Amino acid sequence: MTIKSRLCPICKKPRSEDYTPFCSSRCRDRDLSQWFGDGYAVPGRPALPEEISAEVTRGREE
Template sequence: MSTRPCPICKKPRSEEFTPFCSSRCRDRDLAQWFNDGYAVPGEPAAPEDIAKED
C-alpha cells in the first residue's frame, strides 16, 4: 500500500505531521489559507448576509 506524498513538497509524509512531512510544510499550508491562497468554491457572501448570521 503506497501513501500519498506531502501536498506541499511531495516528500514522504510524517506520521507526526500528517498529511504533511514537517511542521514547515504544515505552516506553509496554513499561511496559504490565511493569505487567501486557497478558497472554498461557492458564491461570494454579501457582507450584509454575514452580519445577519451573527
Template structure:
C-alpha cells in the first residue's frame, strides 16, 4: 500500500496532522485559503446576494 505525501512539502504524512506532515504545513495550507491562494471554481458571488442569505 502506498501513501500519498504531504501536499505542501511532499514529506511523508503523519496521522496526527493528516493529510499533512506537521502543524507547520497544516498552517501554511490554512493561510493559503485565508489569503485567497486557493479558489473554488464557479462564478463570483455578488456581495448583495451574500447579504440576502443572512
C-alpha cells in the first residue's frame, strides 16, 4: 500500500512541517489574503445587524 503525502492546498508542492498545511510562508500568506479579501466564503445567509449586536452583548456577559 502506497501512502501519498499531502500537498500544499495552494500550489500543490509537498508540505513543509514549518508551515503545515502549506509549503511556505508565501502560500500561507496567499491563503490568509483570500480570507481577508472575501475570496473564501462560508455558505449561509448574511447575519442581520440585530443578531450581531445580540452576539456581542452575550459575549460581554460571559
